[in-house]
Amino acid sequence: MGRRPCCPKEINKGAWSREEDQTLSKYVAIHGEGKWQKVAQNAGLKRCGKSCRQRWLNYLKPGIKRGDISVDEEDLIIRLHPLLGNRWALIAKRLPGRTDNEIKNYWNTNLSKKLQKQPTSSYVSSLQRKHHEEETKQVHVAPEAPRPRRVKAVQHSKMLDNGVCENCTPSNKVEGSSDEASFTDFLIDIDQSHLLNIGDDSNSKVLPQMEEEDHNNINNVGLTNSPSSSPPSDHCHHLLPEKFDSLETLLDVELKRMASFLGLEND
DNA sequence: AAGCCTATCAACCGCCGTTGG
DNA sequence: TCCAACGGCGGTTGATAGGCT
Numbered sequence: 001m002g003r004r005p006c007c008p009k010e011i012n013k014g015a016w017s018r019e020e021d022q023t024l025s026k027y028v029a030i031h032g033e034g035k036w037q038k039v040a041q042n043a044g045l046k047r048c049g050k051s052c053r054q055r056w057l058n059y060l061k062p063g064i065k066r067g068d069i070s071v072d073e074e075d076l077i078i079r080l081h082p083l084l085g086n087r088w089a090l091i092a093k094r095l096p097g098r099t100d101n102e103i104k105n106y107w108n109t110n111l112s113k114k115l116q117k118q119p120t121s122s123y124v125s126s127l128q129r130k131h132h133e134e135e136t137k138q139v140h141v142a143p144e145a146p147r148p149r150r151v152k153a154v155q156h157s158k159m160l161d162n163g164v165c166e167n168c169t170p171s172n173k174v175e176g177s178s179d180e181a182s183f184t185d186f187l188i189d190i191d192q193s194h195l196l197n198i199g200d201d202s203n204s205k206v207l208p209q210m211e212e213e214d215h216n217n218i219n220n221v222g223l224t225n226s227p228s229s230s231p232p233s234d235h236c237h238h239l240l241p242e243k244f245d246s247l248e249t250l251l252d253v254e255l256k257r258m259a260s261f262l263g264l265e266n267d
Numbered sequence: 268a269a270g271c272c273t274a275t276c277a278a279c280c281g282c283c284g285t286t287g288g
Numbered sequence: 289t290c291c292a293a294c295g296g297c298g299g300t301t302g303a304t305a306g307g308c309t
Contacts, residue, residue, distance in 0.1 A: 015277070015303080037294070053295075054278070089297060104298070105276050 012046045016055055020045060024052055025060050058099045065097035069106055077103060078111060 012020070027043035033056065036049035045052060058064070069077075073095055080091045088100035088107075095103065 013279075035294085048279090050280090050295080051278075057296095058277075086298065100297075101277075108299095109275055 011048055011051075013051075016047075016059075020047065021055070021060055024056060028056055028060070054101075058101045063097050064099060066102075069098075069102075069110075073098065074106075074111065077107065078115070081107065081111075 016024075023043050023045055024039070027039055027045075031039070031042075033053075036053040038049075039045070040047050040049045040052050043052075047055075076095060077091060080094060084090050086104075088104040092098050092100040092103050
């Protein structure tokens with residue numbers, strides 16, 4: 001049997017020519033996006049609909065930024081990745097003009113290597129160090145060093161039924177572990193499920209030590225720039241917001257904090 | 268100058284969720 | 289309710305440019 005091919009056999013593959021780009025751009029300008037299969041047919045492009053969509057979204061669409069990922073953008077990607085995992089499309093939504101493909105490529109070719117040399121936890125430590133240095137006005141950073149930003153929030157701990165955080169067990173050793181990535185992803189997935197499980201308050205847990213804290217502490221989920229925050233290794237933030245409309249809401253909160261920290265709140 | 272190696276990134280592939288008949 | 293088509297997404301591949309020997 002096998003899978004039905006999504007495209008006719010006689011289609012062009014590989015790099016798009018200028019003529020094809022122009023044809024596609026004109027067609028979309030007139031008819032709008034969507035119905036990509038029809039776009040390919042009606043525009044006379046010997047291309048798969050998916051290919052047209054990808055070409056438009058990743059290259060031709062107005063407003064697409066290309067190349068030169070700024071330091072702030074890189075920083076945002078580094079911060080969002082622990083939070084979202086390889087959800088490149090979600091990350092891309094937070095970087096106007098950037099496409100998921102570009103971010104994915106940038107991650108795979110640049111950031112993953114950087115973070116391999118300096119694993120997330122030690123990266124976090126360096127950020128903390130730098131943050132402390134900034135606090136004490138004793139800044140000594142190698143030019144190539146990552147910009148110091150506090151990234152406590154990678155620690156999205158799985159909540160157990162008894163309210164104990166798995167992440168707090170003495171055996172919890174993330175640093176240098178080969179399981180680090182999957183561990184983090186696992187934790188994040190768990191919490192995303194919790195967060196998205198709105199309408200079921202039984203799933204929205206706030207541990208006792210959390211209850212006495214200000215509602216603003218919701219911001220401790222994800223990223224923080226709090227100078228007084230404890231390092232992730234010695235403190236777990238047992239918290240899940242009582243109610244988030246969605247993960248997007250959570251991210252908006254965090255991004256506002258990030259923007260504030262970056263001094264970009266007006267952007 | 269030539270050959271090899273590595274990095275980059277555009278594009279393809281296939282899975283999966285959504286939608287509409 | 290079912291199913292086919294479509295669209296979105298993430299993983300992977302392959303072409304190519306640039307650097308190195």
